[in-house]
Amino acid sequence: MKKLRKTLSKFPLHIVVITIALIWMTPSLGVLINSFRTSQAMKTSGWWTMFATPFNFTQWTLENYATVLATQDLARSFRNSLLISIPATILPILIAAFAAYAFSWMEFPGRQVLFSIVVGLLVVPLQMTFVPIYAAFNKIGITGTFLAIWAAHTGYGLPFAVYLLRNFLGALPKDLFESAWLDGASFWTAFWRLALPLSVPSLASLAIFQFLWVWNDLLVALIYLGGTPSVAPLTVRVANLVNSLGADWHLLPAAAFISMILPLIVFFSMQQYFVRGILAGSVKG
């Protein structure tokens, strides 16, 4: 009885949550459904009409995926996206971990001021930095290369990563590090043997966020890589398809969905870290 009442009292809440989730998912759902429909079906009716005749198999096809992968260079873009995202995830997090460790546990003059400056960088809008950084990259001749975009993403990701990790590392008990120092650890060993293994939960959540952000990024890639097709990630490629496909736009949903596959896998396989990770700084893991 009590249980029932409890369930009932939460009923409105559940309705609201489910509604929001549905609204949020509708566009993606549309893309997914359309990506499996024939161009004929797509061009004559909206994706939602398939709910009326879901078992009419003449409207379903895998051809979009086959065509788009074979003719539109998506495989190479997929590979490029990986080549960009993986280093652009590892680099900032590693550097941020070093910085956060130093900010939390090493005494040096100006520690607080430096940390404030790093965190203060969070408020600088990324768009403001495009012109000067592009000019600088041009001067050293790395625009249009992976190096440029790795460096850019590392820079943009650092302030938040340093902030989050410092909060986490700073909340670890001081005794632990003192004990390690007495045990004979240098700052360096204490970092690798103690700080890093203990911050795995927050590192993981940070890595997920950074990876998704880099994978889905269009703007930064467009600026620093230009239109160079050999290095273009999926986002740039798919955006270009909008123009180049013209009459073949029925291939777009399939292309868009290919670009979403990896984030979806990452999300579903590591979703426990999303919840834990956001709390990582405030609550001791």
Added chain:
Amino acid sequence: MASVTYEHVTKRFGDVIAVNDLNIEIADKEFLVFVGPSGCGKSTSLRMLAGLEEISEGNIYIGDRLVNDVPPKDRDIAMVFQSYALYPHMTVYDNMAFGLKLRKTPKAEIDRRVKEAAQILGIEHLLDRKPKQLSGGQRQRVAVGRAIVREPNVFLMDEPLSNLDAKLRVQARAEISKLHQRLGTTFIYVTHDQVEAMTMGTRIAVLKDGLLHQIDSPQNLYDLPNNVFVAGFIGSPAMNFFDATLIMEDGKMYADCRDFRVMVPEERYGVFKPYLGKELVMGVRPEHVHDPQYAPPGIKPALVEANIEVTELMGNEVVAYFATDHATFLGRLDPRTDARVGMIKAAAFDMSRMHIFDKETEKAIR
């Protein structure tokens, strides 16, 4: 194995002086206890020795080596923290082996030492567990084990028992004492609990507000406290204090405490004579306040009539709270006593064990 010397050691945190001109020589194999109320500088003194705090002034030696600028890892000391500070992601075995691995000890040697320490502490069956899976007492043992395997010159312990429940604490106290005898290493132990200090230390250093008030063996500290603070801090329940003046009448010396006067033993006339008429403090420990009927032989009793406000039956004794018009005091009476709340009863002070302090300087007169 090494001695430890504090030489004019001072520690400042901004304007606050945490440790003020500390001078102690700790002999090899000694068990020295720093004791004092919180904020007295005892932990800071220990942490300076460990190298976790910098020394503002003065020198610290381990053996003959000046260690002021030696980093913690090169001081050859091991420390047990109040929180135990076990590495949460490592097994008990790895926790204990960590320091040895960093020092590049051969694997077989590490294994031998860890197993031996685990055996001494009775934690062999826990070696594969993580700290999270251990009880408080087990964690404490692992923390001690981690210190033992290092075979350091000096053991430092910062309130290692304060997170244990009362029963375990008594047990662990005895174990640490045993360990000290077995290892024969210099132990330096910090606690706020005077019972721990009394039971474990070969010598006790009593600190307050950064100042060393007295350092001596437990028995001497108890029998001959240097000042009012040490007298009140060592011993439980704490010593009774009375405002008093010394007066001579008919060739006999009395301590006049307003509500009552008690006779001073003759052998102390010489010492006390210069203080006749001055404002003093008389101290009598509760265990030297007896029920006259059951007073042990050989004491110099002085009877004081007082109202009994509270009695606490402990089984082996009765703690009675006495009150006169201007003073209150405790007595640990024989359990056969007829003392009951509300009655007026004579208490017998053992005057041979009384203490007199100068009221202004709070120093003992003897």
